[in-house]
Amino acid sequence: MTGKDNQMTGAEIVLRALKDNGVEHIFGYPGGAVLPIYDEIFQQDDIQHILVRHEQGAGHAAEGYARSTGKVGVLLVTSGPGATNAVTPLQDALMDSVPLVCISGQVPTALIGSDAFQECDTVGITRPCTKHNWLVKDVNQLAGIIHEAFRIAQSGRPGPVLVDVPKDIQFATGTYTPPEAHKPASSYQPKLQGDQRAIHAAVELMANARRPIIYSGGGVVNSGPEATKLLRELVGLTDFPITSTLMGLGCYPASGKNWLGMLGMHGSYEANMAMHDCDVMVCVGARFDDRITGRLNAFSPNSKKIHIDIDPSSINKNVRVDVPITGDVGSVLEDMVRAWRALPKKPEAAQTGEWKESITKWRARNSFAYTPSRDVIMPQYALQRLYELTKHRDTYITTEVGQHQMWAAQYIGFEQPNRWMTSGGLGTMGYGLPAAIGVQVAHRDALVIDVAGDASIQMCIQEMSCAIQHELPVKVFILNNQYMGMVRQWQQLLHGNRLSNSYTEAMPDFVKLAEAYGAVGLRCEKPDELDDKINEMISVNKPVIFDCRVANLANCFPMIPSGKAHNEMLLPDEATDEAVANAIDAKGRQLV
Numbered sequence: 001m002t003g004k005d006n007q008m009t010g011a012e013i014v015l016r017a018l019k020d021n022g023v024e025h026i027f028g029y030p031g032g033a034v035l036p037i038y039d040e041i042f043q044q045d046d047i048q049h050i051l052v053r054h055e056q057g058a059g060h061a062a063e064g065y066a067r068s069t070g071k072v073g074v075l076l077v078t079s080g081p082g083a084t085n086a087v088t089p090l091q092d093a094l095m096d097s098v099p100l101v102c103i104s105g106q107v108p109t110a111l112i113g114s115d116a117f118q119e120c121d122t123v124g125i126t127r128p129c130t131k132h133n134w135l136v137k138d139v140n141q142l143a144g145i146i147h148e149a150f151r152i153a154q155s156g157r158p159g160p161v162l163v164d165v166p167k168d169i170q171f172a173t174g175t176y177t178p179p180e181a182h183k184p185a186s187s188y189q190p191k192l193q194g195d196q197r198a199i200h201a202a203v204e205l206m207a208n209a210r211r212p213i214i215y216s217g218g219g220v221v222n223s224g225p226e227a228t229k230l231l232r233e234l235v236g237l238t239d240f241p242i243t244s245t246l247m248g249l250g251c252y253p254a255s256g257k258n259w260l261g262m263l264g265m266h267g268s269y270e271a272n273m274a275m276h277d278c279d280v281m282v283c284v285g286a287r288f289d290d291r292i293t294g295r296l297n298a299f300s301p302n303s304k305k306i307h308i309d310i311d312p313s314s315i316n317k318n319v320r321v322d323v324p325i326t327g328d329v330g331s332v333l334e335d336m337v338r339a340w341r342a343l344p345k346k347p348e349a350a351q352t353g354e355w356k357e358s359i360t361k362w363r364a365r366n367s368f369a370y371t372p373s374r375d376v377i378m379p380q381y382a383l384q385r386l387y388e389l390t391k392h393r394d395t396y397i398t399t400e401v402g403q404h405q406m407w408a409a410q411y412i413g414f415e416q417p418n419r420w421m422t423s424g425g426l427g428t429m430g431y432g433l434p435a436a437i438g439v440q441v442a443h444r445d446a447l448v449i450d451v452a453g454d455a456s457i458q459m460c461i462q463e464m465s466c467a468i469q470h471e472l473p474v475k476v477f478i479l480n481n482q483y484m485g486m487v488r489q490w491q492q493l494l495h496g497n498r499l500s501n502s503y504t505e506a507m508p509d510f511v512k513l514a515e516a517y518g519a520v521g522l523r524c525e526k527p528d529e530l531d532d533k534i535n536e537m538i539s540v541n542k543p544v545i546f547d548c549r550v551a552n553l554a555n556c557f558p559m560i561p562s563g564k565a566h567n568e569m570l571l572p573d574e575a576t577d578e579a580v581a582n583a584i585d586a587k588g589r590q591l592v
């Protein structure tokens, strides 16, 4: 590209750079400081713009898009309130390792610092919630900055970046440089290959283990399909039991014979007991989050720990490990599989025989059990039916945050990665509906379901309007218990059952609300009507809000209360039903 061809306005450069970085969709909301970019969007057909109803929605939609495709999600927001509304999804993406590029408009360069209309210090505000951010001061640097933004967002530990573009830079004319001509900044070059000595030390520990476990996480999803294949191969070769965090569900199939279920605060008894009692733990792309470790000084006290992570700052952050391996999961697992195959003597099955017997006993505890009912829909039952009726389809699940999210993780089996989009690190209520929209944009013919709670769904409900406008037939499946259930559960178990402000009064009629948006509303109150109603929801080629009325006071178990160890988890039949029966709200009203 030479001569006049590479001379363009800043706004044209933005569109061209996005296109050259493979962008097909952007999620955004216009305003004064981005109008030149919106004018360019109007004049081209290569990139489709999805108009959300709130910038938070743009960010979560971009997250859903990114997580379900492995590509970078892009959002476009105006200055001031547009940018501040994007802060929540940026932090969400930072914590959950989701690659996002956010383009924000800024007031003209000459007005920065003058309290101009819709001015805010976007780079200052978003510095702690992005991997990196830039304020563009020279139109000639704009293309290079956008290319670098895409490189940083998707390399190493993926995450969000932001490019703040003042309005005068969008109007100014400058030189466009294509991605091929871009020289990456040398200071950020993540290491992909693991240290060979450490990998051999890890394999030796694994080969001598009597009570081994693989603890996998979101880093396997981030690494891509090859990493999933290699993880499955390693499990096949070693026959080790495997668990996963909330973020890694699907990397090992839920139907696989070595699967222990999710671990952590609401994980299965067998996964948590095995983590506690193991002698060798292989952590693959997970970060020893506090929902996983419980009380740190009681976490897996007798194990040697191997930790594979691309981000050196994640290693030894919360838990000291014996064999740290900095590198990409895919690359390290490839070397590990090779080293295991080359072992002069493979361990005998008998070496782990007792361990497998212990696991079988823990499994028999059936820690996800609940008391079924013929009269009321139990939330767990609703999700079991949803799973049974959708599992043979091309299905993607998103969630909001709360009990419904944990039950979805427990009762929906994931066979593949990138099918499960949930807000893990930040736990953002309001994530699920816009994330479902982002997924549906990327997978037009798939069945995309947001498993929601009646409180969470009201945080970004306005995005139903976006779904209608863009003909995205997402399904919102609300487990309506009329409470902020997760808050109520903690109040019951940890705050003397004083249900302070956790009852969702003045609930909208979700069926009428759906109809008001032009969507379809369905309600189900009886267990024996559930299958027909779910099938109806699936068959409608429009957005649906499904108001599933469930038992009000069901609790999500197992649960490791904060500050407790894995082997101190509360199991369903150890819960205090009496406390539930005596529940009162802030006005002293009996709630059962």
Ligand SMILES: Cc1cc2nc3c(=O)[nH]c(=O)nc-3n(C[C@H](O)[C@H](O)[C@H](O)COP(=O)(O)OP(=O)(O)OC[C@H]3O[C@@H](n4cnc5c(N)ncnc54)[C@H](O)[C@@H]3O)c2cc1C
Pocket: 095, 096, 097, 156, 157, 158, 216, 217, 218, 219, 220, 222, 223, 244, 245, 246, 247, 248, 262, 263, 264, 265, 266, 267, 285, 286, 287, 288, 289, 291, 292, 308, 309, 310, 311, 314, 327, 328, 329, 330, 401, 402, 405, 406, 423, 424, 425, 426, 427, 428, 486
């Ligand atoms: C209400 C609620 C309850 C929760 N309860 C649970 C629970 O019971 N169990 C549970 O598991 N979680 C639970 N969570 C989620 C929890 O808060 C954390 O988000 C989650 O445990 C973190 O998952 P992860 O360790 O896989 O890390 P992620 O946040 O997915 O981080 C991935 C790690 O992998 C690394 N990585 C990224 N890419 C690569 C690569 N290519 N190669 C190598 N490494 C890479 C990163 O540096 C990072 O360290 C809950 C959340 C909520 C909101």
Ligand SMILES: Cc1ncc(C[n+]2csc(CCOP(=O)(O)OP(=O)(O)O)c2C)c(N)n1
Pocket: 400, 401, 402, 403, 404, 405, 426, 427, 428, 429, 430, 452, 453, 454, 455, 456, 457, 479, 481, 483, 484, 485, 486, 487
């Ligand atoms: C934005 C935000 N505010 C507050 C919280 C704290 N919080 C966690 S779960 C929860 C209740 C969720 O209720 P609901 O959506 O009805 O789901 P349920 O737990 O009943 O399934 C709250 C308030 C949060 N996670 N996110």
